[in-house]
Amino acid sequence: MMKSESKFTLMGLPVWIFAILSAIILAATYLKVLPKGMIGAFALMMVLGTVLNLIGNKTPIIKDYLGGGPIVIIFASAALVTYKVLPKEAVENVTTFMKAGGFLNFYIAALITGSILGMNRKLLIKASVRYLPAIIGGVIVSLLLVGITGALIGYGAKEAILFIGVPIVGGGMGAGAVPLSKIFGTGMGKTPAEMLSIMVPAVAMGNALSIVVGGLLDRLGKIKPSLTGNGALMIDSSKVVVEEKEEEEKIEFKKLGIGIFMAVAFYTLGTILHKYVPSIHSYAWMILSVAAVKIMGIMPRKYEKAAHQWFQFVMTNFTAVLLVGIGVAYTNLSQVISAFSIQYVILVAVTVIGVAIGSGVVGRLVGFYPIEASITAGLCMANMGGTGDVAVLSASKRMKLMPFAQISSRIGGAFILILASILLKLI
Template structure:
C-alpha cells in the first residue's frame, strides 16, 4: 500500500467516526424530542435516517440486487418509522413541512434538472427532444391496453379500469393529475368528487410503489443485458463528453455556489413564466433551460458549475430527500388497505404496460430500452416529482431527471387533455 492509499483510508475512517458521532447525537435528540425547529432539525434527522437506511438497503441481499437497494428501504422504511409512533409526531410534522412547503423538494429538483440539462451535449438534447414524445404516447397506449384487458378479465368495464385506475396513474401525480381529473370527471359522470378521489388515490399510491420496485428491477435487467441500457444515457451511442470535462474541472466552493445560484435562478424563471403561461413551473423551467442550452446563451464554465452542483446534490442529499418522500408522501396504511388481488393486478398491469410501451417505442426511436422504460414509462406512472426522484434513485439513474420531469409535467398535461375527450365516450 502506497502513502496516498494510506492517507485515503485514514480519511475514510475519520469520516466514519464523525458520522457515527453525529448519528448518535441526532438520534438521542430525536428520541428525546429535542430536535431544533425549522430546517436544521428536519434536515439533520433526514440525513442520518437516510444514511442509515440507505446503508442497510445497499447491503441487504435480494433487495440490493433486485429491488433498488437503499432507495427502496429509505422510502418505505422511513414511512413506517415516522408513522408507527416510535418517533414523536412533532418531528414527523417538521420533516413533512420542510419537504413540502419548506421547498426542499423543489430545491432538489431544480438542482437536478438544471445541472443535468446543462450537462448534456447540444446535439443530444436536440435529438432527444424530437423523439421523446412518441415514447410517452407509446407508454400511455400500452398501459391502457394492459389495464383494459386485465380489467375485463376481472369483470370490470372499461370505465372502471381505464378512467378510474389507468388514467389517474398515468396522469402526473396528485396535485397535477388526480385533483384536476376529479374536477373534470365529477361534472360529467354524475359521480361525486369524494367518491372519485377515494378510488383514484389508492391507485396512485400503489402504482407509485410498483413503479419504484420495477425501476430497481430494470437496473438489474440492465446489468444482465448490457446492450439494453446506456447506464444513464438515453440515446444509443451517446458519448461521455460532459462527465469527462467535469472531472477535469476544478470544483471549488465558489463554483459550487455559482452552480447552486444558477439552479435557483432557473426555478425562479419557471415560477415567473408560470404566472403568465398556464403550465407547471417545472415544465416551463425545463423548456427555458433547454432553450438556453440549445442556443448557447450560457458560457461553458457556468454550465459546468451547474453540472457540478447537480453532482454534489445527488451525492449528498438524495437519501435525505428520500426520507422526506417516505414521510410526507408515502402512506403505507393506504397502500395496504387497497391491496386486494384484483385491484393490485389492474394497477400492476397499468404500470407494467407503461414500461413495456415506452421501452418498445424508445427502441424504435433510437433510445436504450431500459432508460426509455424508466423515464417515458415509470415516470409517467409514478406520483409526479416525488415519484421521479424515487424511481430514478431506485434505478440508479438520477441524471435522467430532465426526461423524467418531461414525462411527469408535459405528459401529465397531455393526460388531462386526453381525459377531457375520453370522458365524452363514457358520459
C-alpha cells in the same frame, strides 16, 4: 483501527464518529428538543437516510432486485410515521421542511438546471424530438392492457381505464389525481372527494410499483447489457459530435455558489411563466427555459459547468436525505396497504408494466435504449410526479436522466389531462 476505518465508513466518516453524532441527533429527537426548521430536519434525515440506505444496499434480494437503498429509505421512513416510531414533532418538522420549506423544489431545481446545462447540446436536441412518441406509446399500451385485463377479471374495462390506468399515468397527485377527480366528477355527477377516494390508492400503489420496477430494470440491464445505455438515453449518443473538448472539472467553491444561484433563478423563472400560463406546470416551464438556453448556446460554458457541479454535489450528498423526506411527508403507507386486493394489485401492476413495455418498445424504435426509455418515458409517467421521479431514478441508479423524467411528469401529465377529457366522452 486505521485499516478498518478505511474499508468501511458512513457518510465518509469512521463508524464510531458517525455513531456518536447520530446518537446526539436521535437523543434530541426523542427528548423533543431537536431544533426546528432546516437544521433539525436535515440532521434527522441525514441519520435515517444513511442508515436505511446501508440496510437496503446490504440486504439480499432487495439490493439485487428491488432497488436497494432508495426503496428501503422511502418505505421504512413511511413506516416510522405510520407506526408512530418517530415523535409527532419530528414528523411535522420534516414535513414542513419538505413542503412549505421547499426542499424538494430546491433539490429538483439543482438537478434540472445542472443536468440539462451539463448535457451535450446536439444530444439534447436530438433526444428531445424523439421523446414524446415514447411517452404516447407507453400510455397507449398501458391503457389497452389494463382495460383488457379489467374486462377479463370482472372489474370492468371502463372502470379499470378511468379509475386505475389514467390516474396512475396522470403525473402524480397534485398535477394528476386532483384535476382528474374534478374532470371525472363533473362528467359522472360525483364529487371530486368521491373520485379521489378511488384514485389515490391507485396512484400510491402505482408509485410504489414504479420504484420496484425501476430497480428490476436496473438489474435487467446488468443481465442484458445490450438493452441499456447505463444512464445514456440515446443509442447513437456516441456518434454525436462533441462541441468542445472538456477538461476534467475541478470542484471550486465559487462555482458551487454560482450553480446554486443559477438553479434558484431558473426555478423562479418557471414560477413567473406559470403565473401567466398556468396550464403548464412551473417545472415544465423551468425545463423549457433551461433547455432553450442550452440549445441556443447563450450561456458561457464555464457557468454551465458551475451548474453541473452543483447538481453533482446535490445528487451525491442530498439524495438519501430527500428520500427520507419523501417517505415521511409524501408516502401514505396506510393508503397503499388499504388498497390491497388481488384484482386491484393485478390492475395496478398491469398498468405500470404496460407503460414500461410500451415506452421501451417505442423508445427503441425512435433510437433510445429500451431500459432508459422504459424508466423515463414509462415509469416516470406512472409515479407520483417530482417525488416519484427522484425515487424511481434513484432505484434504477439513473439520476442524470432527471430532465427527461420531469418532461414525463409535467408535460406528459398535462397530455393525460387532455386525454382523460376525451376518454370520458368516448367511453
